[in-house]
Amino acid sequence: xxxxxxxxxxxxxxxxxxLMYNFGNSISTYVNFEQAExxxxxxxxxxxxxxxxxxxxxxxxxFSFHMEDEDGNIRRVVYSRPKPNNFEQATQLVVxxxxxNNVFYANEMLMKCPSKYNENPDFEPAETAGx
Amino acid sequence: MIAQIGNLFLSGAFxxxxxxxxxxxxxxxxxxxxxxxxxxxLWMAKGLFVLISSGALIYLIMTHQFQYYYVWNYTSLDLESxxxxxxxxxxxxxxxxxxxxxxxxxxxxxxxxxxxxxxxxVMFVMMLTQLFLLSMVVGWDxxxxxxxxxxxxxxxQEMPNAPFIQANPDFVPSDGSGLNDLLKSPWMMIxxxxxxxxxxxxxxxxxxxxxxxxxxxxxxxIRPALPWTLAANVSLLTAIFLGGYWAYETLSFGGYWAWDPxxxxxxxxxxxxxxxxxxxxxxxxxxxxxxASLFFAILAYVAVxxxxxxxxxxxxxxxxxxxxxxxxxxxxxxxxxxxITIMGIGFYLYRYREIPSVDKESDFLxxxxxxFTGAILLFILGFVIIIGTSSPILGRLFVDxxxxxxxxxxxxxxxxxxxxxxFATVIGQYLFWQKHTWESLAGKxxxxxxxxxxxxxxxxxxxxxxxxYYMVFIFAGWFAVIGNGAVLFELVRKNPKVIGGTIxxxxxxxxLLGIIASSVYTEPLLDERTTQYNSxxxxxxxxxxxxxxxxxxxxxxxxxxNRPKLVNDKYMVTYEGFDVSDSPxxxxxxxxxxxxxxxxxxxxxxDPVVYPxxxxxxxxxxxxxxxxxxxxxxxxxVYLYVAGSKYVAGRNEEIDQERRLQRMAQTGAExxxxxxxxxxxxxxxxESIDAGPFSFTFMQFTPASEESLPENTQIGVRAQVRxxxxxxxNAYDVEPLFAVYTEDGRSxxxxxxxxxxxxxxxxxxxxxxxxxxxxELTVEGLDEEFEEDWVLIVAEKKPFVSxxxxxxxxxxxxxxxxxxxxxxxxxxxxxxxx
Numbered sequence: 006x007x008x009x010x011x012x013x014x015x016x017x018x019x020x021x022x023x024l025m026y027n028f029g030n031s032i033s034t035y036v037n038f039e040q041a042e043x044x045x046x047x048x049x050x051x052x053x054x055x056x057x058x059x060x061x062x063x064x065x066x067x068f069s070f071h072m073e074d075e076d077g078n079i080r081r082v083v084y085s086r087p088k089p090n091n092f093e094q095a096t097q098l099v100v101x102x103x104x105x106n107n108v109f110y111a112n113e114m115l116m117k118c119p120s121k122y123n124e125n126p127d128f129e130p131a132e133t134a135g136x
Numbered sequence: 137m138i139a140q141i142g143n144l145f146l147s148g149a150f151x152x153x154x155x156x157x158x159x160x161x162x163x164x165x166x167x168x169x170x171x172x173x174x175x176x177x178l179w180m181a182k183g184l185f186v187l188i189s190s191g192a193l194i195y196l197i198m199t200h201q202f203q204y205y206y207v208w209n210y211t212s213l214d215l216e217s218x219x220x221x222x223x224x225x226x227x228x229x230x231x232x233x234x235x236x237x238x239x240x241x242x243x244x245x246x247x248x249x250x251x252x253x254x255x256x257x258v259m260f261v262m263m264l265t266q267l268f269l270l271s272m273v274v275g276w277d278x279x280x281x282x283x284x285x286x287x288x289x290x291x292x293q294e295m296p297n298a299p300f301i302q303a304n305p306d307f308v309p310s311d312g313s314g315l316n317d318l319l320k321s322p323w324m325m326i327x328x329x330x331x332x333x334x335x336x337x338x339x340x341x342x343x344x345x346x347x348x349x350x351x352x353x354x355x356x357x358i359r360p361a362l363p364w365t366l367a368a369n370v371s372l373l374t375a376i377f378l379g380g381y382w383a384y385e386t387l388s389f390g391g392y393w394a395w396d397p398x399x400x401x402x403x404x405x406x407x408x409x410x411x412x413x414x415x416x417x418x419x420x421x422x423x424x425x426x427x428a429s430l431f432f433a434i435l436a437y438v439a440v441x442x443x444x445x446x447x448x449x450x451x452x453x454x455x456x457x458x459x460x461x462x463x464x465x466x467x468x469x470x471x472x473x474x475x476i477t478i479m480g481i482g483f484y485l486y487r488y489r490e491i492p493s494v495d496k497e498s499d500f501l502x503x504x505x506x507x508f509t510g511a512i513l514l515f516i517l518g519f520v521i522i523i524g525t526s527s528p529i530l531g532r533l534f535v536d537x538x539x540x541x542x543x544x545x546x547x548x549x550x551x552x553x554x555x556x557x558x559f560a561t562v563i564g565q566y567l568f569w570q571k572h573t574w575e576s577l578a579g580k581x582x583x584x585x586x587x588x589x590x591x592x593x594x595x596x597x598x599x600x601x602x603x604x605y606y607m608v609f610i611f612a613g614w615f616a617v618i619g620n621g622a623v624l625f626e627l628v629r630k631n632p633k634v635i636g637g638t639i640x641x642x643x644x645x646x647x648l649l650g651i652i653a654s655s656v657y658t659e660p661l662l663d664e665r666t667t668q669y670n671s672x673x674x675x676x677x678x679x680x681x682x683x684x685x686x687x688x689x690x691x692x693x694x695x696x697x698n699r700p701k702l703v704n705d706k707y708m709v710t711y712e713g714f715d716v717s718d719s720p721x722x723x724x725x726x727x728x729x730x731x732x733x734x735x736x737x738x739x740x741x742x743d744p745v746v747y748p749x750x751x752x753x754x755x756x757x758x759x760x761x762x763x764x765x766x767x768x769x770x771x772x773x774v775y776l777y778v779a780g781s782k783y784v785a786g787r788n789e790e791i792d793q794e795r796r797l798q799r800m801a802q803t804g805a806e807x808x809x810x811x812x813x814x815x816x817x818x819x820x821x822x823e824s825i826d827a828g829p830f831s832f833t834f835m836q837f838t839p840a841s842e843e844s845l846p847e848n849t850q851i852g853v854r855a856q857v858r859x860x861x862x863x864x865x866n867a868y869d870v871e872p873l874f875a876v877y878t879e880d881g882r883s884x885x886x887x888x889x890x891x892x893x894x895x896x897x898x899x900x901x902x903x904x905x906x907x908x909x910x911x912e913l914t915v916e917g918l919d920e921e922f923e924e925d926w927v928l929i930v931a932e933k934k935p936f937v938s939x940x941x942x943x944x945x946x947x948x949x950x951x952x953x954x955x956x957x958x959x960x961x962x963x964x965x966x967x968x969x970x
Contacts, residue, residue, distance in 0.1 A: 009497075020516075024523060024549070025533075031545035032527050034535035048539045061780055063928070065680070066690045083680075085688040087779030087928060089388075093759050105684050112688065 142192030149185035160260035212314035229287035238336035257347035334371030340364035342437035401443035407518035414511035434480035506564035558612035562619030616645025636954035643946025650939030872901035
């Protein structure tokens with residue numbers, strides 16, 4: 006019984022450590038545009054800045070807009086997909102991608118909308134995220 | 137008045153629950169039947185009170201009493217009555233009430249059916265959970281603290297500081313803010329009730345586990361608990377399926393699963409509940425695994441409440457795809473999860489030494505060991521997902537402001553676990569019905585393994601699978617299907633009553649195959665130009681205006697009206713136009729796309745929809761939403777939505793202009809004079825082309841009279857063109873002339889302008905193209921860009937989504953068959969007792 010128990014405890018510890026290590030690596034922290042300059046895969050939270058021009062370009066097939074992060078930095082964001090549903094009504098945007106030369110290239114966008122419902126899909130991931 | 141009644145009865149239900157809780161506790165401690173009988177009456181009374189209260193809320197919703205915040209927030213005058221009804225449980229407060237009602241029904245069933253020693257303690261736990269749920273909606277305000285958020289609170293109570301309330305405390309909005317269009321779906325109507333039935337039923341194994349620890353009877357509790365746990369699982373599974381199906385058909389993220397916290401919230405209890413079912417089955421068959429049965433039964437409900445806490449307390453607000461408004465219930469929810477956890481886990485540890493366990497370990501090759509392995513794997517998977525979903529809390533160990541884990545985290549961990557599960561299901565099922573040694577088992581496995589290998593190779597060849605890991609995954613999936621299929625084949629002949637588990641396991645295998653096919657092997661449908669462009673992007677040859685290489689492939693393509701494009705070398709796709717209609721949603725456009733398979737298959741049409749979101753659009757900003765069209769097939773689905781269109785762009789442009797004009801009017805600025813512009817329009821006979829607010833229809837050629845033609849004319853013809861101003865409906869027919877004449881041996885064309893005074897527009901018939909039967913009109917004075925109608929299409933081909941659903945249905949069917957079987961047994965035992 007004793008050696009079995011030890012092996013059991015040992016494997017649980019190994020498994021949990023590995024899981025937590027991997028989990029720690031797979032989360033990052035929310036940053037502002039300035040901090041995003043020198044990293045890959047940044048998450049920036051902010052608001053759509055309505056004063057700048059925005060829209061989808063049929064030439065480049067990109068949607069671009071200006072966003073103000075929580076510290077008031079405004080940058081142009083380029084997103085190479087169509088304008089997400091409910092972009093205009095979002096009270097908060099999360100863009101995930103990287104900053105290059107003061108332009109943020111978003112691979113993913115999340116829209117946070119005033120919640121109306123228990124299962125509120127307004128805040129929709131604009132990426133297929135199947136298994 | 138009605139609202140006061142509703143509120144009063146909610147408070148009444150809360151008070152009655154409290155009294156009932158004490159009576160059940162007394163009955164459990166003193167073993168006094170009398171108290172239990174009274175408490176059962178109170179249980180019924182509580183159910184009645186909550187029903188009355190729910191009726192009151194439904195009445196307020198149906199009669200559009202917008203002075204109540206809940207009614208205003210979730211409904212509007214134009215909402216169909218079925219959605220008005222479902223708005224009752226559409227919000228957080230109402231969904232708590234629905235949960236209480238489901239719990240009440242489950243409890244009523246328990247009062248009727250539960251066997252003796254467990255009755256009072258089981259009902260005590262049921263009552264306790266009801267008390268907590270009711271506390272979320274009683275809305276008692278003590279000044280220094282609040283308990284719950286009442287669905288009957290008025291707008292004035294909700295926003296006392298709002299200026300319109302300050303000005304007029306009796307303010308009643310004329311219309312509500314309505315229901316989100318995405319949720320106007322029959323799937324979403326039935327989804328919440330099913331999920332709360334599942335949550336309520338998941339309370340039962342927890343309650344029985346506590347009762348078992350209380351009464352120190354560790355063997356018998358699983359017999360009544362098992363059918364309930366199975367039923368809870370079927371409910372949760374159905375709800376998960378509905379949510380996934382709805383997401384797939386309605387949203388534009390292009391899948392049925394996104395590892396979203398709310399999706400995980402129902403998946404984790406399901407996984408742990410299933411682990412519990414495995415442990416209970418071992419206990420029933422071989423009198424082992426008592427500890428595991430208790431542990432999983434407790435943990436499944438803890439998972440339900442924990443995920444409820446995560447999703448409703450605002451903890452996930454920063455990062456959830458489903459954002460919940462924090463109703464100020466954080467403290468109450470925290471208390472709920474703490475009480476449930478301490479009561480369950482604490483009591484379990486307290487009794488741990490007493491719980492029976494066997495001295496002899498099971499052999500590796502035994503049904504007990506294999507089934508237990510299955511339970512542990514299910515539990516581990518649930519554990520991994522809980523870790524991921526808890527990132528706002530656990531992530532703080534690593535970073536200050538944690539983001540959710542990357543999707544990869546979930547995929548990386550779940551893949552090896554489910555591969556192991558798939559193998560365990562087959563070996564476990566073989567051992568479950570027959571004892572085996574290594575040799576005899578190996579003998580049994582030869583045929584399934586050969587078949588599995590054949591199917592796997594065929595899948596790999598046809599699916600062009602390159603990744604070794606996926607090959608193993610596919611092998612595991614086929615092995616689960618074929619290995620369990622062989623077991624089913626034998627069972628059907630011997631004893632068809634016991635096939636539930638086998639069907640479930642085949643369904644699990646099918647689900648794995650469906651998931652890998654439909655998620656990893658989804659391919660975007662693109663035209664040739666975009667495909668080439670994407671290969672240039674992949675090679676790093678495309679740079680943006682900043683000079684950086686473009687890394688993201690384009691996943692959409694453009695279609696111009698009536699100009700077919702070849703897509704994926706498989707379909708000729710033609711955009712044939714769109715209709716605007718006001719039903720069921722005002723201003724929705726349905727686009728017609730014709731798909732013609734070039735290998736001669738049947739032509740089909742796709743009709744994706746774009747509509748303005750009524751709940752969030754205003755006069756000066758339309759919020760467009762899409763409704764994808766999914767064409768389902770046995771082998772593959774085509775999933776498609778319109779990402780943009782000329783019509784939508786034009787409407788946005790108009791609104792933009794109106795806004796600018798209004799601003800100019802306000803500031804008194806000079807209006808820009810419109811720029812004179814010349815446009816050329818190519819048009820076929822019978823065709824119409826829109827240019828801004830005007831449409832040009834080329835009706836027919838008409839002969840030109842001699843006197844209008846210059847000398848030496850070789851060709852002279854008029855085109856009858858109808859010019860219509862679409863918004864006003866005014867139309868003019870003009871017949872501009874086109875002639876070719878020779879002078880000094882050279883040809884000249886002659887096309888005099890025809891003036892439409894009213895619009896200050898000149899129309900010329902400037903050229904003719906006999907080879908395509910088109911003419912060219914030149915229009916001056918049109919200040920609108922003219923362009924052909926176009927749409928942007930995002931389309932995907934998803935193989936074998938049907939197998940995902942098939943696997944899910946088999947899981948449901950298998951669990952249902954097991955419920956019936958275990959329920960019959962339980963009833964038989966009860967009959968013997970009586």
